Amino acid sequence: MAIHMYNTLTRRKEVFTPLEENRVKMYVCGPTVYNYIHIGNARPAVVFDMVRRYLEYKGYDVEYVSNFTDVDDKIIRAAQDAGEDVFQLAERFIEKYHEDTEALGVREADAHPRVTNTMDEIIEFIEALIEKDYAYEAGGDVYFHTKAFPDYGKLSGQAVDELRSGARIEVGEQKKDPLDFALWKKAKDKEIKWESPWSEGRPGWHIECSAMVKKYLGDTIDIHAGGQDLTFPHHENEVAQSEALTGKQMANYWLHNGYIQIDNEKMSKSLGNFVLVNELIEQHDPKVVRFFILQAHYRHPLNFNQELLESAASGLGRIETFIQNVQHRRKESANLGESEVWLNRMEKYKKRFIDDMDDDFHTANAITTMFEFVKEGNRYLDEANTSTNVLEAMLQLFEEWGRVLGVAFIPEEELLDDEVDTLIQQRKDARENRQFQKADEIRDQLTEKGIILEDTAQGTRWKRG
RNA sequence: GGCGGCAUAGCCAAGUGGUAAGGCAGGGGUCUGCAAAACCCCUAUGCCCCGGUUCAAAUCCGGUGCCGCCUCCA
Structure with a gap:
């Protein structure tokens, strides 16, 4: 049987056919690094790592790219609150991300691009969109003009009129249409900023992924994945930017994972029910956390x-x-x-x-x-x-x-320490002489050292408890 | 209001037209010097409720309830 996967774009399960026969190009939206990751962030990391592993198992050569959003409003705010440099804070949490996900058995991506080292490509991308009249500058900001892209809404299955009725233009924005979104944002006074043809500022959120996908994987990729909440607006906007520029389909298959809930409630700061991965794996074997995540289908909601x-x-x-x-x-x-x-x-x-x-x-x-x-x-x-x-x-x-x-079921085979070996032999002798008290003392002694004995018809086996 | 998802045993969770997988927890038994591990048996005449379609529905349609997205939240 061939691999079938549910494609958000078509809202159907489809047979997977990659662009190139034995090769898969895959991009997964990574975290905004302003805090430790929680169990909800861990889910996409784990499930798409599993997808990658399975594709490899099936013989595909997988090119796997996942980004870090290391500049955005939340990071700037977190840095201000902590009195820390924006770059330092982002760097710190990127390291933590690697530590936590590695513990969960997530393999490193082939590339982990960051906004801050994709700036040239982002600016070029925006320039090209302006040139093609898909984007316009207004007071130092640059916006994508959604009306110019007729397919807008195709990924999330939203009717544009419906979206428009819910959208709002914030104070200070100069959009032509409520659905337009920022490609470039002019910096306010002391904020971190980069030079650009329009203003000193920073990129909007969505443009980074479009630029990175193009830079690292090309105009069209096989699989683009992320959390279900990213479908709209993030991925919808990526589609608009990329396809407006290239005229080609951005990704053939869009995969979205379901949410993790805590005691049937959404995880949120206001409820104070965040479960951080680094705290969780202090109390539990990280393998258990990964196994727990994989025991549910990746698209289904998962209660924790x-x-x-x-x-x-x-x-x-x-x-x-x-x-x-x-x-x-x-x-x-x-x-x-x-x-x-x-x-x-x-x-x-x-x-x-x-x-x-x-x-x-x-x-x-x-x-x-x-x-x-x-x-x-x-x-x-x-x-x-x-x-x-x-x-x-x-x-x-x-x-x-x-x-x-990505769960190692097979423990490293450990050689018996001579001491343990000797004790097991002594206990065996004692049992054969029906000296059960002595046998139990030896077993207790081993139990204290974390060695659990089990007597079977084929002899005594032991494991570390 | 629009789009999408979910409702199955004490808990978790498969199954999407042919008569209810699996795991955890619980009960009984077997094995064992005792224990541990394991094995066997038991635990939903019923899949939110009510209608409908069908020879046949947990599965399709209508209804109901809950949740998510439509706010730079994975």
């Missing part, structure tokens, strides 16, 4: 609270325990040779996982497939005899699944 996260932790633990038990069994049991039945069964699960993922990156169903496999696999582990080939194929399968989902 501690209880739900713990539920996800238990589920992930079930998978990890299974893997550890497979590893133990592989070490302890003799090879019985091939097992056609089991190898075939695994092929079926492998295929099912792919079918799940082909269906609009349905990680919720893919994870269900994994759970069902774990159940069957556990039955296999209960059998008196197992085959090394099957056990190794199981580990291989979870290595693949873990790579696609």
Whole structure:
């Protein structure tokens, strides 16, 4: 089966066909760096990283670009409040973004452009739009003239008249039409600013992405992604700018992730219910947070609270325990040779996982497939005899699944410390002599060191708790 | 008002025309010196409610409720 993905532009699931056969050009709108990222910012980072990984799994060479908005009103305000330099503040939070997302298993993009190092391209872009009469200057500001772009509204599915009735012209703006939006904003007194043909100022929000996409990926890209709230106006405006300039479709597939809610309420500063990633991963394994995000389909709303996260932790633990038990069994049991039945069964699960993922990156169903496999696999582990080939194929399968989902299910195989090894042997001797009190003392001793023992028919296995 | 989404067990969540996946939590059992892990069984005569279409609806249509966007919020 081919990959099907829901395209906001057509409001349908479509078969994915890239521009070039084995190559995918993908752009994901990144954060405005004026604060630590919260769980809601983490969702697009995680789900589109998963999309990238799956495309690679399917054999595509993915070119992945994600920006940082490092100049805008919110950053300027945050810098003023903190008494900090705008550049320093942005730099600080970009570093934090990398730390937090790396913990969540998000791989670095091939390019992470910033507004501040795309300024020339942005200015050129605006000049070209003015030249083509899609934009006009007014009092040092430059606006995009939406009336000049007949397709305006096509991405968000909004009727232009409806939009216009809700739009407003702020005091101090000199737009010809309420729907027009700023490409360049003249600086107020002491604000940070750049030279331009129109005024000393800074770019509007939307133009950066258009300029970056063009600079790094070209006129038309395969996938453009971001949070669902960006559909309008941000992405609509990007489409208008880019397509007005090039006359070509900006992106063939538009992907938008759903919101995360906290206890069924929107996360907002006024409610004070922000959940910051850096605080969250102090209390929980970051892997759990990623697994939690992937347990829902990326377009669906996702509710968050501690209880739900713990539920996800238990589920992930079930998978990890299974893997550890497979590893133990592989070490302890003799090879019985091939097992056609089991190898075939695994092929079926492998295929099912792919079918799940082909269906609009349905990680919720893919994870269900994994759970069902774990159940069957556990039955296999209960059998008196197992085959090394099957056990190794199981580990291989979870290595693949873990790579696609960005969750490492397979722990590094650690060598037993000599000390632990000795103690386990001593306990074994004690048990064989029915000295259970002594055996329990040894187990308690190991428990204190974080080593959990489990006695099975194939010997004692252990894990770090 | 316009656009879009969602309503399924105690909780989370699949399923989008053919008779309710999976996970968490809970109960019972098996295994074990004890434990842990695991396995087996049980937990929605019903998918917000009411109409309609159909041989057949959780799935389609109408209605209702909630939420998001239409404000430089992922």
